Amino acid sequence: MSTNPISRFFRWFFYRSRGDSPFKTILIHATLIASCIIAVYPALRVVTISLRPNDTLLTTDLRIIPENATLDNYKEVLFGDPEKNRQSDFFLWIWNSFSVVAVTSIISVILAAISAYAFSRFRFPGREAGLVFLLTTQMIPAGMLLLPLFIMIAKLKMINTSLGLIIAYAVTSVPLTIWTLKGYYDTIPVDLEEAALIDGASRLTVFTKIILPLSTPALAIAFLFSFMGGWSEYLVARVVLQKNEIFTWPLGIFTFAQQFTVSWGQFAAASVLIAIPVMALFLYSSKWLISGLTLGSVKG
Amino acid sequence: MENENFLRKNLPAILWIAVIASIYFILSSLITPFSEGITLNTEIVIERLKEIGSFLFGILGGLAIIEIYFFQIFFRQPINSTANIITRVIQVALGLLTFTIIIYFFNLTDLIKLGDGPISSFINTPFDIFTSLQKSLISAKIATKNSGTMIAGIIISLGVLALYAVIQFISKPRSSRVGLAYLLILPAFIGVLFLIIYPFLFEIKLAFSNASLGTQATKNAEYGLIFGWENLKALFTGSVAKDAKFLEVFWRTILWTGINVTFHTLGGMGLAILLHRPLRFKGLYRTLLVIPWAIPGTIAAMALRNEFDSRYGLFNILLGNLNTWLTTVSQNTVNIVGIGNGFAWLAATIGPVSWKQDPFWAFVSVLIANIWLGIPFMSVIILGGLQSISQEYYEAAEIDGASRWQQFRNITLPLLRPVLTPAIILGVVWTFNKFDIIYLITQGGPQEKTDILVSSMYKAAFQFYRYGFTAMFALVIFAILFVFTLIYLKVSGGLKSATE
Known part of the structure; x- marks a missing residue:
């Protein structure tokens, strides 16, 4: 056992498994580091651009921290620019997105929590047909029903309202949530309920006192799935919402992205502000998200 | 002692509220100096909350009414033959009402065209009653223009609930094996019907039409197999x-x-x-x-x-x-x-x-x-x-x-x-x-x-x-x-x- 720190580091770094040679280990690390750079660098570029001062926005510089880095873009995106008499819609967009997506997710989780229990525990005529139907809806592209939905929403005079978008998002979110939760309920042993039923509890008590508390993590996953599905949706929102004051953030920052030369910096700053909380939430919950993917079937 | 227990029990909740409140105050004090440059304000937030709140209220209320209807079908049994007749009459009438509402919705969204015949006026009756109720409420100053629909809806719902109370009163409980399953599925079923099946049927109908911008979408569109073939x-x-x-x-x-x-x-x-x-x-x-x-x-x-x-x-x-x-x-x-x-x-x-x-x-x-x-x-x-x-x-x-x-x-x-x-x-x-x-x-x-x-x-x-x-x-x-x-x-x- 040598105490030389360098050789200890080497031993630590190359801790052997299945007899990989040091050369091979280095090769594997190099491959992974290269993949990490490919994965991270384009994302990091957005941060870089957001820090660039406006006069050097368009450069062929590849450094991560630009020269004369400034937070001006962030300030303008968040609070507008009083000198140019420009107001910021950023918080408005976030609020629009949040209110629509949160309500959609709440509705679908409530509907699904109840009906998935019936699908999981009861045998009744029409059950199989219902399940097959739910499975098929996962294969239908969301865009396919967009046209009739659009006409329906228009006839109900819900174009340019958040309610119209809630309806459109619920189309994909409800079946998916039912499917996920049904998969989870199936994993809860029936014995628990049977014991409670024998003790004289009603089905409703069993559902509210046993099943719902046991499935809180799954309900959270289903909520998160449905939330993530709608949060950065662009194409449906573009059809339903056409006024700036009702825009969700993907529509909003697309107006930045379109004026490439003018507001690339603002687009980047807005993107960073939105992406960081989402990514933090995602990385934090990724373990459960991944287990949620295998709960029901797989759906992204 | 009791006080201490109460405190201990609720401490996490109190802490959470304190944390959220302090975050809110810190954020708002940070943002206030810039509030001139921000288009989002409390008015917009409250407006949206109202809109969504009444939407959710309407949906939940409607679902509750439909759930009670099926609950009574599955789990209540009339006590005698007179009660049986009364119950069935009420239930058929309510079913008919629901049916006319669905047809009205189809007509509104152009899935079917009723024209101006007697059927159409029959279908429109519930809505004519509803609108006149709404109007009289507004003219009687009970409701404002905005809350008219909601208050009229609540009044109608109360009427339906009264009918349910009658049925409840003249019936006795019975058990049903599959009733609960259907009651549990019903909300999602209605949702799927409205969100997927209906648009799908509508899509099939549209596929056999010449609807376009020129026909103002479905308003003046013509339907027929020939259009489907042409498409x-x-x-x-x-x-x-x-x-x-x-x-x-x-x-x-x-x-x-x-x-x-x-x-x-x-x-x-x-x-x-x-x-x-x-x-x-x-x-x-x-x-x-x-x-x-x-x-x-x-x-x-x-x-x-x-x-x-x-x-x-x-x-x-x-x-x-x-x-x-x-x-x-x-x-x-x-x-x-x-x-x-x-x-x-x-x-x-x-x-x-x-x-x-x-x-x-x-x-x-x-x-x-x-x-x-x-x-x-x-x-x-x-x-x-x-x-x-x-x-x-x-x-x-x-x-x-x-x-x-x-x-x-x-x-x-x-x-x-x-x-x-x-x-x-x-x-x-x-x-x-x-x-x-x-x-x-x-x-x-x-x-x-x-x-x-x-x-x-x-x-x-x-x-x-x-x-x-x-x-x-x-x-x-x-x-x-x-x-x-x-x-x-x-x-x-x-x-x-x-x-x-």
């Missing part, structure tokens, strides 16, 4: 959006799906195998590698869209630098036979590309973007599959002297199948349908050379307003996917395991 003919012989033909777009869709799924699977598999080994910094690598998946897709697509700019985008900067380097190398090695020419050739071939104007490179650019975005998902799924394979198989194989490649072929691949098959097949379906990347990066351009089927359909509907045509287009895409789904279900046995 179908236009789909296969004419252009799908503006210039592109169906077959061309179809092959491009196949190419798009095939290339994406292949790269996702191979890339994901490669990374998963590397990450599956015992390795230092594994957690760090894994976190960094899922970043493309964690970024909101819209942001990633829009950011990449700018990176494909011909002068200031990342890709052309890199290619430009590579070209400069190659040119220098070729100048320095010009005297070495073979190598010098080789570098000169490379310098002449590799260089900045016009991502936006050249159809081929535009297609490559959307492929790069989608592959970059999709690999992490696949690698996470495959890694999960790898972790579920017991290490013992490999140890046994090693003792038997199997090489690494043999182990991969004969252990890893077969045992990954249950994970890999559904992941690949679902990947195919999603990629087939996924056009937000294409739409955000190239918008299908140049000259619709990067459109796939679904994005052409989107354009036909919302850029060229060919509604009837789009509906037929959607049905054809649905048929293609349906066949694929059937094959998937057959291969994976998903249908059996799903309904078991």
Whole structure:
């Protein structure tokens, strides 16, 4: 056992498994580091651009921290620019997105929590047909029903309202949530309920006192799935919402992205502000998200 | 003592409230100096909360009324024959009311056309009553213009509840085996009926119409088999959006799906195998590698869209630098036979590309973007599959002297199948349908050379307003996917395991 720190580091770094040679280990690390750079660098570029001062926005510089880095873009995106008499819609967009997506997710989780229990525990005529139907809806592209939905929403005079978008998002979110939760309920042993039923509890008590508390993590996953599905949706929102004051953030920052030369910096700053909380939430919950993917079937 | 218990019990809740309140106050005090530059204000927030609140209230109230109706059908039994008659009369009347409301809704959204006959006036009766009630409420100053609908709705609901109370009073409980199941399913069933089945029926109807911008969508549209045939003919012989033909777009869709799924699977598999080994910094690598998946897709697509700019985008900067380097190398090695020419050739071939104007490179650019975005998902799924394979198989194989490649072929691949098959097949379906990347990066351009089927359909509907045509287009895409789904279900046995 040598105490030389360098050789200890080497031993630590190359801790052997299945007899990989040091050369091979280095090769594997190099491959992974290269993949990490490919994965991270384009994302990091957005941060870089957001820090660039406006006069050097368009450069062929590849450094991560630009020269004369400034937070001006962030300030303008968040609070507008009083000198140019420009107001910021950023918080408005976030609020629009949040209110629509949160309500959609709440509705679908409530509907699904109840009906998935019936699908999981009861045998009744029409059950199989219902399940097959739910499975098929996962294969239908969301865009396919967009046209009739659009006409329906228009006839109900819900174009340019958040309610119209809630309806459109619920189309994909409800079946998916039912499917996920049904998969989870199936994993809860029936014995628990049977014991409670024998003790004289009603089905409703069993559902509210046993099943719902046991499935809180799954309900959270289903909520998160449905939330993530709608949060950065662009194409449906573009059809339903056409006024700036009702825009969700993907529509909003697309107006930045379109004026490439003018507001690339603002687009980047807005993107960073939105992406960081989402990514933090995602990385934090990724373990459960991944287990949620295998709960029901797989759906992204 | 009791006080202490109360405190201890509620301490977390109190702390949470304190934390949220302090965050709110800190944020608001930070934002107040800038509030002039922000368009969001408390009024907008309250307005939206009201709108959504009344929407939710309406939905929940309506569902409750329907639930009670079916509860009484399943779980209540009239006490005698007179009660039976009264109950059934009320129930049939309410059922009829619901039916007229549904028909009214169909008429409102142009699924069926009632015209001005006696049926239409019969169907409209409940709504005429409703509107007159609303108007009288407003004129009697009980309700304002905004709350009129809500108060009228509440009054009608109270009436219905009174009818339910009558039924409840003249009946006794009974048990039902499947009643609860249906009651539990009902809300979701109504939701699915309204959100999926109805639009689907509407789509079929639209497919056999000449609806377009000229007919003001469905208002003046005509329906008939002949229009369906014409839409179908236009789909296969004419252009799908503006210039592109169906077959061309179809092959491009196949190419798009095939290339994406292949790269996702191979890339994901490669990374998963590397990450599956015992390795230092594994957690760090894994976190960094899922970043493309964690970024909101819209942001990633829009950011990449700018990176494909011909002068200031990342890709052309890199290619430009590579070209400069190659040119220098070729100048320095010009005297070495073979190598010098080789570098000169490379310098002449590799260089900045016009991502936006050249159809081929535009297609490559959307492929790069989608592959970059999709690999992490696949690698996470495959890694999960790898972790579920017991290490013992490999140890046994090693003792038997199997090489690494043999182990991969004969252990890893077969045992990954249950994970890999559904992941690949679902990947195919999603990629087939996924056009937000294409739409955000190239918008299908140049000259619709990067459109796939679904994005052409989107354009036909919302850029060229060919509604009837789009509906037929959607049905054809649905048929293609349906066949694929059937094959998937057959291969994976998903249908059996799903309904078991």
